[in-house]
Amino acid sequence: SGNWVWWAFLLTGMLTVFVYSKLWRRSGVLTDLEFYEIRYGGKSAAFLRGFRAIYLGVFFNVMIMATVCLAAIKIGGVMLGLSEIETLAIASIVTVLYSLLGGLRGVLITDFFQFILAMVGTVWAANLLLDLPEIGGLESLLANQKVASLTSFLPDFSDTEALIPLLIIPLAVQWWSVWYPGAEPGGGGYIAQRMLAAKDEQNAMGATLLFNIAHYALRPWPWIIIALCSVIVFPTLDSIQAAFPHIDESIINDDLAYPAMLTFLPAGLLGLVIASLVAAFMSTISTHLNWGSSYVVNDFYQRFVKPDASEKELVLVGRVSTLLLMVFAAVFALALSNALQAFNILMQIGAGTGLIFILRWFWWRINAWTEISGMVISFIVAVILEVIAPELVPGNYKLVVGVAITTVGWLAVTFLTQPESESTLKAFAEKVNPTVGWKNYRPETVAVSGNLPLQILAMFLGVTAVYTALFATGSVIYGNAAMGIGLATVSLLSVVALASMWKRL
CATH class of the missing domain: 1.10.287 (Helix Hairpins)
Incomplete structure (x- = not known):
């Protein structure tokens, strides 16, 4: 039932599929940050585009990649006996070369095959691990007292301490109010990048739907089964430490149980599973490198630093930014002990901004200052609640408090500042043609679409x-x-x- 923290983002994903994918494709932009200069106007729109190119493409992106690199460190240490530096050096060099050679088209094609490889590896591994003597098969696993309490799809409704953070907050608040990479309300980031690269609006919608089906319906169960097996084989963190004494004690956490379980696989399958994990790592990191470098090149360098840069120069900037993003992520990964740290921080920073990204397509009154204030307020609130005064609000309610304060803040700024110019609003309505909210700005010759x-x-x-x-x-x-x-x-x-x-x- 603890999976609802990320399962809830399915609502965000499906909202993007059926409401926003066609709008994104219709916008005709190259990256989602270009959107700011067709939806908003003037210097505030330009600032927003440039700032978010660095804020999201570098700062946020590096944090996300660092969590993936941390997973690689743990897998490399447990399954291959590699040190943190060795794992990061090998993984980074291979992935950067792979990303530079492939581009977005290469990333998309290889992602498809790497997903299949990863699924085959995890399904096969889950089946074999169930046959371990300690497990004794699926029926024995599910009958084990340690496991039985963890198999419910939903938290105990009589236990509000679990129910509120695990189910109510994710389904009632989180999915629409929090900006999180890959699950942005209204689409964005690398999801928008792929919708924009689709052949047409129908393909954009279909491809995004396929992603959500694969991500939420196909992926979870092999991982869940292996995790349940680990509860029996490695019941405590001390048992993991005892089994792998060469692993740095600072990174011994619950997320180490997964690679620890995979060490029980026979040599041939172990090789396939390692290959599938390498594929998953490369697929994820290459997607983020491509996304981040596109922001740096298209939305920062070419837009603000050197608008007349040659194609050759832009390619060079893209390659340098790809390399630097990988280096920053690898260095930051060394400072993390578990991925949940970064996940919680990212969620808190994005709390309260999600509704802006949902409404900006349909509510003409939202302006560039709405988004700027949302970013600033949510970041300040996150720093206060996570760094300065972490005990100020109980952990389970930090997200709700962040959403409430940020939402009130950006709504106030919206009404205290001027709307975008009529020419900007009319141009947006004519180009994107949102379904509702633009009656006064849509040309009479343009029929409502959708x-x-x-x-x-x-x-x-x-x-x-x-x-x-x-x-x-x-x-x-x-x-x-x-x-x-x-x-x-x-x-x-x-x-x-x-x-x-x-x-x-």
């Missing part, structure tokens, strides 16, 4: 289809075939309903 109520319905059908598919798989694994069939039926009906309305979206 049906927002139908798109919202499609979003909830998509969410239902994926969640029920996810839990149908879990029910079958847990031995509840009847529940599995029932959930699978609901999932199939949701898919049929979606297919019937696809062309009208």
